[in-house]
Amino acid sequence: LPDVRDGLKPVQRRILYAMKELGLSPDKPHRKSARIVGDTMGKYHPHGDSSIYDALVHMTEEYSLNLPLVDGHGNFGSIDGDGAAAMRYTEARLSLAAMTMLDNLEKGLVEFDPNFDESEKEPQVLPAMVPNLLINGTTGIAVGMATNIPTHNPGEVIDAVIACMDRPGISVQKLMDYIPGPDFPTGGIITNASELANIYETGEGKIKVRAKTVIEKGDNGRTNIVITEIPYTMIGANIGKFLNDIASLVENKKTTDIVDISNQSSKEGIRIVLDLKRDADVENLTNMLYKKTKLEDTFGVN
Numbered sequence: 573l574p575d576v577r578d579g580l581k582p583v584q585r586r587i588l589y590a591m592k593e594l595g596l597s598p599d600k601p602h603r604k605s606a607r608i609v610g611d612t613m614g615k616y617h618p619h620g621d622s623s624i625y626d627a628l629v630h631m632t633e634e635y636s637l638n639l640p641l642v643d644g645h646g647n648f649g650s651i652d653g654d655g656a657a658a659m660r661y662t663e664a665r666l667s668l669a670a671m672t673m674l675d676n677l678e679k680g681l682v683e684f685d686p687n688f689d690e691s692e693k694e695p696q697v698l699p700a701m702v703p704n705l706l707i708n709g710t711t712g713i714a715v716g717m718a719t720n721i722p723t724h725n726p727g728e729v730i731d732a733v734i735a736c737m738d739r740p741g742i743s744v745q746k747l748m749d750y751i752p753g754p755d756f757p758t759g760g761i762i763t764n765a766s767e768l769a770n771i772y773e774t775g776e777g778k779i780k781v782r783a784k785t786v787i788e789k790g791d792n793g794r795t796n797i798v799i800t801e802i803p804y805t806m807i808g809a810n811i812g813k814f815l816n817d818i819a820s821l822v823e824n825k826k827t828t829d830i831v832d833i834s835n836q837s838s839k840e841g842i843r844i845v846l847d848l849k850r851d852a853d854v855e856n857l858t859n860m861l862y863k864k865t866k867l868e869d870t871f872g873v874n
Contacts, residue, residue, distance in 0.1 A: 573712040577700060578698040582617070585695065586617045586694060588673060589695060589698075590611045592666065598643060601665070605628060605644075606659040606660045615687060616687050635757050637757065641670040642670065645663040646663055652811050653810070676701075679699075705721065707729050720871070722756065722871055724754055725751070728750055728752075731750045732747050748768070753779075754779060756781065756804040758804050759801025776874055777872075781805070781871055783802050785858060790847055794831070794847060794848060796847055798845050799845075802814075803866065803867075805870070805871055811835065811844075814865055817864070817866070829849050830848060831848060
């Protein structure tokens with residue numbers, strides 16, 4: 573589980589601290605990920621190298637985090653769930669956002685603890701000049717408790733922090749003037765905005781996120797449904813599963829309106845194109861896709 577003050581789990585904090593110790597600031601060259609993982613494991617985090625590397629990879633993902641904390645160089649996987657290359661091939665350094673987390677470490681703002689064999693010191697928490705927990709969200713599980721916090725817009729969160737400093741007793745309702753709701757890196761539309769006030773008040777609830785679609789003219793007078801933003805929960809292998817689900821609907825004759833499906837997503841962003849028949853009922857089909865596929869999904873807040 574993360575610490576509420578810097579929004580980091582111990583492995584993430586230790587990776588960032590090890591990278592700072594290696595001098596991997598954004599203006600320096602990238603360094604092999606294996607070196608970073610080795611330093612983290614040997615000095616601060618006596619656990620498996622694969623779990624440390626997985627945490628490093630996650631901190632590079634622009635589609636998972638609003639402010640990635642690591643700047644990766646090489647194949648760090650994709651939104652489709654492709655894994656990163658082995659750590660001997662990839663390289664990394666700290667991002668500018670990570671520097672705002674680490675700045676002023678030497679000024680005695682935070683306590684340092686001895687590491688596992690008392691040969692080094694490590695920070696209990698980072699100074700964290702940005703409110704990382706709300707901006708980047710988190711998901712975590714422990715004994716008897718779990719958390720799932722959505723990501724939020726960095727500018728909105730910082731405005732809310734300033735409002736809290738000006739008026740320490742500010743209400744949740746007033747804070748929602750600054751942060752009207754989550755802001756997912758994959759986009760999407762929140763369809764149950766009226767429930768957000770209760771979710772922020774209680775800390776629990778379900779956010780319904782729907783993909784963003786546009787209607788485009790296709791070939792031969794056909795219509796295309798183009799998906800340009802997806803629910804945050806679709807990150808990982810779920811885009812492939814979503815395409816399979818649509819293919820199954822066509823195979824099982826649940827719909828005869830879809831002629832072809834193509835995933836034209838690239839570095840520029842998501843673009844999934846559904847080619848429809850000429851006389852297809854677009855609205856009816858879209859509603860069916862919301863019901864029967866992950867085109868609309870829920871994010872459980874905790």
